[in-house]
Amino acid sequence: MAFDVVIVGAGPAGLSAACYIMQMANEASYPLSVCVVEKGAEVGAHILSGALFEHRALDELFPDWERLGAPLHTAVNHDKFCYLTNRFNYLNIDPSYIPASMANDGNFAISLGSLCRWLAQQAEKLGVQIFPGFPASEILYNPQGAVCGVATQDMGRDKHGHPKPNFESGIELHAKYTLFAEGARGHLGKQLIEKYQLDHDRQPQHYALGFKELWEIPSHQHLPGLVIHGMGWPLSNTHTDGGSFLYHLDDNLVSVGLIVDLNYRNPYLSPFDEFQQMKQHPLFSQYLAGGTRIAYGARAITKGGLASLPRQQMLGALLIGCDAGTLNMAKIKGSHCAMKSGMLAAEAVFDELHQGLQHTTPGYDIRFRNSWLYDELYEARNITAGIHKFGPLLGGALATLEQTWLKNRISLSLTDSQPDHLALEPLAKHKPIEYPKPDGKLSFDKASSVYLANVQHEENQPCHLVLNDPAIPLKQHLPLNGEPSVRYCPAGVYEILEHKGKPAFQINAANCIHCKTCDIKDPSQNINWVTPEGGCGPNYPNM
Known part of the structure; x- marks a missing residue:
């Protein structure tokens, strides 16, 4: 199948690119064929974010988004930032000591999955073809070395790779230009970065693991528009960076979560158990007590910022949104950045197509550097490295000084040159962590949590978690x-079992919620996440 533009991933970046390029094409009466392939069973099935949403990019894409019914219903009306000193206590931090970029005036607490479903509806009205349940598994190149499309995953192979009776081969989608918008640690984006050395002269990318649960709480505990961010306990016990959040949505719903930086050093640390422990703190339990947990998920977050951002343009293709790493960590927001990245990509590609070109290098970089997206990322360029170098308190104070008081008058750029997977230290340097057992009211085990992620995988299919060397987990790690x-x-995919009196490494691939943490944090970079069959994985209804 041939298209003018193929977009991989129906998240905010990919869908914004699809909408914007069709808007330009329709306005210029220049017919284009655009398709979006999405590995989830439906648009939004694999979308997970806090999410506080800044609508700056949406204002540009659809100025009349309110009239069109965009699902932005709950405006932020109260913003709290707290330091959790221990299991029971916390301090409210005065707004003057918080980086100016973290203020949430004018933002909305939303379901990003719902917003993506709405964007997909707008894209289809504009003439975009969207194919959910079709993961792009392979990049296609022409003889000149330019990207010329993607191939989708084969369907109906057994766990040994042999065709089953229902086998259907993947489809080649040929494109004049291909946009990769897979989200954090996209498996095709990773290949492109390596092939074209897009990260040459850049500092390593950095990541965090974000947890989120959706709760329905008693109405007398519900305060629509209240936003709480926390730092400190429990991560401070292990000198680990990260932060907590609780957002009051509409309809008696709250989203609660924990972000754990993946540069942590203690091998005994369990990010999942840190999250379950966090909810016991009175700052959060006062709202969750008596409520019902209705959804769970986890996803890697690309957070290195401008210094880690790879080049995004190459022959025939662009890398956009969180696939590249456009999230603004100073704001703890990435959706508006991803949308703007997609819109800039649409402009660059449309300009090439309008000139009758194909498989060239689109002029994205100059548009990016002249945009508010670049300015925003430049202002936030030091926050990740500052926190990694100096810790959340001092690093956060430096960010406040730079952004609020000095107004970026000093041109200082910090670096963090250690990849996250190399930060992990030997067991001998740490003491085991004893986590409390889940109480079934505020804290839970992994099995019941994965159940709430609505995970489905065809059991008899090739394992999508590929070990480069199967001996490394037991012999080395x-x-x-x-x-x-x-x-x-965060899903109990990996286990050490005993087999004939010896340890055995087991991969429960059917549990995988596609967070990509193993691909990032494995200390030997021995685990390679590839696409399973189409539609497999979690199915988040409104995360």
Whole structure:
């Protein structure tokens, strides 16, 4: 199948690019064929974010978004930032000590999945073809080395790779230009970065693991528009960076979560158990007590910022949104950045197509550098490295000084040159962490949590978690750092079992919620996440 533009991923970046390029084409009466392929069973199925939403890019894309019924219903009306000193206490931090970029005046607490479904509806009205349940598994190149499309995943292979009776081969989608918008740690984006050395002379990309649960709480505890951000306990116990949040949505719903930076050093740390422990703190339990947990999920976050941002343009293709890493960590927001990235990509590609060109390098970079997106990322360029170098308190104070008081009058750029996976230390340098057992009211186990992610995988299919060397987990990782995958995975995918009196490494791929943490944090970079069959994975209804 041939198209003018193929877009991989129906998230905010991909859908904004699709909408914007069709708007330009329709206005210029220049017919274009645009398709979006999405690995989730439906648009929004794999979308997970806090989410506080700044509508700056949406204002540009659809100025009349209110009339069109965009699902932005709950405006932020009260913003709290707290430091959790221990299991029971916390301090309210005065707004004057918070970086100016973290203020949420004018923002909305939303479901990003619902917004993406709405964007998909607008895209289809504009003439975009959207194919959910079709993961792009392979990049296609022409003889000149330019990207010329993608191939979708084969369907109906057994766990040994042999065709089953229902086998259907993947489809080649040929394109004059291909946009990759897979989200954080996209598996095709990773290949493009390596092939074209897009990260040459850039600092390593940095990531965090974000957890989120959706709760329905008693109406007398519900305060629509209240936003709480926290730092400190429980992560401060292990000198780990990250932060907590609780957002009051509409309809008696709240989203609660924890973000754990993946540069943590303690191999005993379990990000999932840190999150479950966090909810016991009175800052959060006062709202969750008596409520019902209705959804759970986790997803990696690309957070290195401008210094880690790879080049995004190459022959025949662009890397956009969180696939590249456009999130503004100073704001703890990425959706508006991803949308603007997609819109800039649409402009660059439309300009090439309008000139009758194909498989060239679109002029994205100059548009990016002249945009408010670049200005925003430049202003926030030091926050990730500052926190990694100096910790959340001092690093946050430096960000406040730079952004609020000095107004970026000093041109200082901090760096953080250690990849996250190399930060993990040996067991011998740390003491085991004893996590409290889940109480079934505020804290829960992984099995019941994965159930709420509505995960579905065809059991008899090739494992989508590929080990470069199957011997490494037991021979190298287990004695050195206790095979950390059994703790960093938020879905219980990896286990150490006993087989004939010896340890055995087991991968429960059917549990995978596609967070990509294993692909990022494995200390030997031994795990490669590839696409499973189409439609597999979590199915988030409104995350």
